[in-house]
Amino acid sequence: MTHNANNPANRTARTWVAGAVVMGMGMGGFVDGIVLHQILQWHHLLSEPYPPTSLENLHLNTLADGLFHALTWVFTLLGLLLLWIGARGTDLERRPNTLIGGLLAGWGLFNLIEGLVMHQVLGLHHVRPGPDELAYDLGYLALGALLLVAGTLLIRRGRRAT
Numbered sequence: 001m002t003h004n005a006n007n008p009a010n011r012t013a014r015t016w017v018a019g020a021v022v023m024g025m026g027m028g029g030f031v032d033g034i035v036l037h038q039i040l041q042w043h044h045l046l047s048e049p050y051p052p053t054s055l056e057n058l059h060l061n062t063l064a065d066g067l068f069h070a071l072t073w074v075f076t077l078l079g080l081l082l083l084w085i086g087a088r089g090t091d092l093e094r095r096p097n098t099l100i101g102g103l104l105a106g107w108g109l110f111n112l113i114e115g116l117v118m119h120q121v122l123g124l125h126h127v128r129p130g131p132d133e134l135a136y137d138l139g140y141l142a143l144g145a146l147l148l149v150a151g152t153l154l155i156r157r158g159r160r161a162t
Contacts, residue, residue, distance in 0.1 A: 016086025017155060020099050023079025024106020024151070029072030031107070032114065036127065037065050043125040045118075079106070101154025104147045111144025 036042050044052055044061035045068050052058040118124045119137045127136035 012086045012088075014086075015082055017098060017102050019079045019082025019084070019086055020102020021079070021106040021109065021151075022082055023076055024103035024108075025110040026072045026074070026076030026079055026106075027103060028107030028110030028147075029068070029075060029114070032110070033065060033069050033072060037068075042128040045125060047125045047129070048123050095158035097154045098158030101151040101156075101158060103151070105151025105155065108144045108146070108148030108151055111140055112148065115141045115144055 037044055045064035046061050050057040050060050052061045115127075115137060119126055119140070126133040127140045
């Protein structure tokens with residue numbers, strides 16, 4: 001079968017994969033917010049410019065964390081909608097490798113974007129502030145790159161199987 005970008009089946013397949021990636025970005029954001037912000041309490045979204053050492057700064061950081069969670073919810077919902085649109089009206093089989101790959105690639109993209117922009121460029125927070133913060137930040141970026149590569153490989157494997 002030849003690959004034609006205008007073929008409706010190819011467009012719906014691309015929409016479906018995009019949905020998995022966008023949903024993975026949202027889910028990666030939830031893992032970051034729930035595990036690093038709430039469970040481990042290593043940082044808040046604005047903990048560098050507004051250290052949570054006063055009640056006022058803690059309120060500001062909690063609000064920023066809540067807005068961050070709302071945004072990750074929007075990404076997850078958008079990803080779900082794209083998955084639904086990409087599967088609607090077709091009888092195309094969607095491979096588990098492609099779905100899992102998209103979720104992993106999206107999570108990796110989230111880590112890379114968030115890690116580069118929030119941690120390095122804007123300096124709003126670090127993964128775990130303190131003497132080893134650069135090591136944690138680099139580990140977070142390395143995990144993002146690993147997830148992105150693994151996800152991309154799974155997506156390609158799923159595409160070859162169709």
